[in-house]
Amino acid sequence: MTGSIKVFYRVYPTEETDLENVVIDKQSNKVLVRRLQELAKNYTGSKKNFWHFQTDGVFLEARQDHIFEKIALDLLNDVMQGKTAVITAFGQTGSGKTFTVGGLNFAEKDFGLVPRIASAVFEMKREQPRNMKVCIEMSYIEFERSNAVDLLDDHAITHRKPFSKVEVKNEYQALKCIFLGEGRKRFNNAESGYASNLYSTVVTFYVTRRDTDLTNPTKVVSKLHVLDLVGNAYAKSSATHKEAKTIGQANVIKSELEQFVLCLTENMPERIKVKQRTNVLLHYLDGDLSNRHSLVFIGHITRLRADLLVTLSSLRFGAIVKGLKPKISENPYYMNEELELEYLKKELKACQREKYLDSVLLNQNLVFGLSSERIEHVDRTVCDYLNNHLDEMKMLNVADAKMVLERMKYTYKSREESIERLQAENQQLMVKSESSSLKIKSSKSCTNSSTSKNGKKSKESMSLKERRSSSGTLEKKVKIPASTEFHVSTEVSLTHKANKRKSTVENATKRSGRKRSISNTSVDRKDSRASIKSSSSYNPPLPDLVTDNMELWKQFTTSVSYKNTVEEYKFNEKELRSQFKIYLAEVDRLNKLKDTLDKCSRDLVVAQTFRKFNSKDELDENGNLVISFSEKSCQDQLESTRAQLLDQQEQTLKSQEEFKIFFDNRQSLVKKLHADFDAYCAEHNNMPCSNVALVENDLQQLFSMNADIDAEKLGRTDEELVTEVPHLNERIKMIKSLQELMLNEMKRRQYAKEKSKIQWKNK
Numbered sequence: 001m002t003g004s005i006k007v008f009y010r011v012y013p014t015e016e017t018d019l020e021n022v023v024i025d026k027q028s029n030k031v032l033v034r035r036l037q038e039l040a041k042n043y044t045g046s047k048k049n050f051w052h053f054q055t056d057g058v059f060l061e062a063r064q065d066h067i068f069e070k071i072a073l074d075l076l077n078d079v080m081q082g083k084t085a086v087i088t089a090f091g092q093t094g095s096g097k098t099f100t101v102g103g104l105n106f107a108e109k110d111f112g113l114v115p116r117i118a119s120a121v122f123e124m125k126r127e128q129p130r131n132m133k134v135c136i137e138m139s140y141i142e143f144e145r146s147n148a149v150d151l152l153d154d155h156a157i158t159h160r161k162p163f164s165k166v167e168v169k170n171e172y173q174a175l176k177c178i179f180l181g182e183g184r185k186r187f188n189n190a191e192s193g194y195a196s197n198l199y200s201t202v203v204t205f206y207v208t209r210r211d212t213d214l215t216n217p218t219k220v221v222s223k224l225h226v227l228d229l230v231g232n233a234y235a236k237s238s239a240t241h242k243e244a245k246t247i248g249q250a251n252v253i254k255s256e257l258e259q260f261v262l263c264l265t266e267n268m269p270e271r272i273k274v275k276q277r278t279n280v281l282l283h284y285l286d287g288d289l290s291n292r293h294s295l296v297f298i299g300h301i302t303r304l305r306a307d308l309l310v311t312l313s314s315l316r317f318g319a320i321v322k323g324l325k326p327k328i329s330e331n332p333y334y335m336n337e338e339l340e341l342e343y344l345k346k347e348l349k350a351c352q353r354e355k356y357l358d359s360v361l362l363n364q365n366l367v368f369g370l371s372s373e374r375i376e377h378v379d380r381t382v383c384d385y386l387n388n389h390l391d392e393m394k395m396l397n398v399a400d401a402k403m404v405l406e407r408m409k410y411t412y413k414s415r416e417e418s419i420e421r422l423q424a425e426n427q428q429l430m431v432k433s434e435s436s437s438l439k440i441k442s443s444k445s446c447t448n449s450s451t452s453k454n455g456k457k458s459k460e461s462m463s464l465k466e467r468r469s470s471s472g473t474l475e476k477k478v479k480i481p482a483s484t485e486f487h488v489s490t491e492v493s494l495t496h497k498a499n500k501r502k503s504t505v506e507n508a509t510k511r512s513g514r515k516r517s518i519s520n521t522s523v524d525r526k527d528s529r530a531s532i533k534s535s536s537s538y539n540p541p542l543p544d545l546v547t548d549n550m551e552l553w554k555q556f557t558t559s560v561s562y563k564n565t566v567e568e569y570k571f572n573e574k575e576l577r578s579q580f581k582i583y584l585a586e587v588d589r590l591n592k593l594k595d596t597l598d599k600c601s602r603d604l605v606v607a608q609t610f611r612k613f614n615s616k617d618e619l620d621e622n623g624n625l626v627i628s629f630s631e632k633s634c635q636d637q638l639e640s641t642r643a644q645l646l647d648q649q650e651q652t653l654k655s656q657e658e659f660k661i662f663f664d665n666r667q668s669l670v671k672k673l674h675a676d677f678d679a680y681c682a683e684h685n686n687m688p689c690s691n692v693a694l695v696e697n698d699l700q701q702l703f704s705m706n707a708d709i710d711a712e713k714l715g716r717t718d719e720e721l722v723t724e725v726p727h728l729n730e731r732i733k734m735i736k737s738l739q740e741l742m743l744n745e746m747k748r749r750q751y752a753k754e755k756s757k758i759q760w761k762n763k
């Protein structure tokens with residue numbers, strides 16, 4: 001139906017039998033109308049000639065659901081995909097336009113297009129892909145020739161613009177809007193027994209689709225207008241439900257619409273603009289009533305002889321519309337600014353978090369907050385290590401790495417300094433001895449001494465170098481650039497860490513009851529170094545490669561290796577988060593203990609000061625100072641807090657280490673995905689062109705999606721779920737209550753109108 005223009009006709013059911021003047025050819029979708037001249041009293045000819053009108057379908061005694069399926073269903077599907085459409089019911093007064101569009105006075109099976117659309121739109125919304133957020137809004141406006149009345153606004157202020165839009169979250173809310181609006185419409189209290197509309201009305205469904213896929217943050221707004229044009233007729237026809245004045249106005253509107261369509265047919269943009277300015281309905285529809293969109297016209301005709309002239313007029317209007325050539329329209333895509341903003345906010349948050357994690361992991365305060373005893377202990381360990389008394393792996397706790405490296409540097413430097421000092425002294429001695437010996441000899445001995453000096457130096461250096469090489473690549477470790485500082489700390493006690501990681505991951509796997517291959521999750525040291533290299537030498541793809549990448553990325557995400565890694569990543573992320581929480585709790589406890597320690601020290605000082613000021617120092621038999629009870633208890637308290645603090649420090653370092661293991665694991669999994677994707681690109685594109693953003697965005701999205709699912713499961717806060725429309729009996733009750741609402745609204749309006757009339761008369 002996209003970009004199409006269709007004209008259908010619905011024939012009013014009648015019991016009369018004299019119907020040969022309007023013939024319906026269902027096979028060829030034609031309506032034939034007898035030439036009026038031949039029906040004149042003075043016509044003497046015997047021939048029966050007919051006007052032929054080609055249509056896109058004629059509904060004769062058709063059911064409401066059939067009309068909805070034939071006309072609105074495909075159109076609505078298009079609207080949900082971002083296309084705009086207009087359905088217009090036109091025809092003479094009393095021919096069934098409001099019945100086709102609304103039918104709200106009847107049982108649900110006889111509901112017309114609008115309530116059916118309201119139900120279907122939410123069904124379609126539910127079927128949308130997860131990344132597509134769809135928002136439905138509605139408006140219901142009544143149009144006089146130069147004014148508009150907002151029927152969803154209780155005060156119904158007459159104005160031109162802006163027209164209010166009401167967001168509807170479910171079918172019930174949408175139906176409520178429709179019934180309320182219907183109750184507020186102005187109608188003629190015709191004796192014929194039905195409410196004949198005085199003005200044209202338009203129900204508009206606004207569909208806003210926001211793609212929450214961060215790689216494609218677009219927003220599309222489409223509209224579906226359903227117009228119920230005021231019934232036109234000639235005053236002398238059988239349609240006598242309205243006053244001549246109202247009928248006259250209706251005819252003017254119909255002829256304006258006709259002229260507008262003619263302007264569209266002849267493509268006269270200036271005239272189109274003028275028409276839109278002078279007619280508020282056309283102004284409201286703006287560019288939507290144009291051949292760029294899907295337009296469906298439903299003409300309502302009768303077959304009665306008395307209505308023949310109006311029927312002919314309606315058919316002619318349809319013929320004009322059919323002359324309008326459809327244009328294919330592009331979907332108007334806008335950048336989803338809200339989503340973009342949300343995305344940037346997320347990015348910012350992620351950066352802040354990363355920064356925070358960095359600072360936590362480097363943990364300057366914790367390391368430098370260590371006691372002097374601990375620093376001494378570390379120094380001793382470093383000396384033992386440098387003297388080959390201690391194995392590297394046993395030497396230290398991973399978390400102390402930075403501290404140890406600092407101390408190591410310091411010790412190393414001081415040793416080198418002392419060596420240099422010794423060498424300088426040696427040199428001085430040599431110079432002295434040289435000056436006392438023969439010149440020739442001295443030059444020789446000088447050479448020898450320098451050789452021996454160099455020899456000594458090299459020996460010294462060698463011994464250090466040997467030690468270094470025998471106990472690990474210290475030099476390398478110290479020289480690792482600042483950007484990989486975090487990895488430096490993790491590399492020092494590698495085997496220990498790898499073992500620990502294995503066991504932690506194993507434990508974690510056992511805890512969650514999931515089987516997982518540990519070899520995959522444990523990070524190989526070499527791999528991790530290699531991946532650091534590869535990530536540092538990573539060049540982002542050129543912009544024109546991104547489209548290719550996107551395609552490849554889509555294919556890649558369905559591959560087995562990707563899915564396995566993502567599963568692993570998810571699991572690791574879960575563990576990482578819980579471990580991070582634990583770590584934060586430990587840090588919190590540590591800080592509290594530090595505060596307590598400070599407090600204990602202050603208490604002790606106060607107790608000691610108090611003793612000193614209030615009594616002279618007393619000594620016991622052994623000559624020891626007798627301290628007060630409060631002082632004693634403060635001291636005990638201080639000691640025990642100190643012990644607790646030390647334990648807590650250990651505990652915090654342990655949890656930090658565990659957290660780092662999962663953190664490392666995450667990095668390596670992301671790198672693994674990059675590498676896999678690189679390989680995939682190389683295989684399918686003959687060149688490695690991985691897009692880091694694709695990998696990261698995808699993982700990020702994975703987690704935001706999970707969060708949504710969780711929220712749904714836990715909270716079920718979505719209004720749509722809460723106010724879901726009930727079924728069967730409940731549904732009948734709901735419809736009845738809505739119909740009551742509509743009738744009450746009608747009565748209320750009628751009463752207000754009568755009252756204002758009386759007031760005006762009394763004035």
Ligand SMILES: Nc1ncnc2c1ncn2[C@@H]1O[C@H](COP(=O)(O)OP(=O)(O)OP(=O)(O)O)[C@@H](O)[C@H]1O
Nearest residue numbers: 013092093094095096097098099194196197230231
């Ligand atoms: N196809 C139909 N089947 C049964 N009843 C119908 C049908 N079409 C119209 N009617 C009935 O005819 C009456 C007039 O219909 P409706 O109000 O829809 O006409 P209308 O074209 O909207 O008139 P107006 O322009 O005066 O508002 C209503 O009582 C309606 O229920």
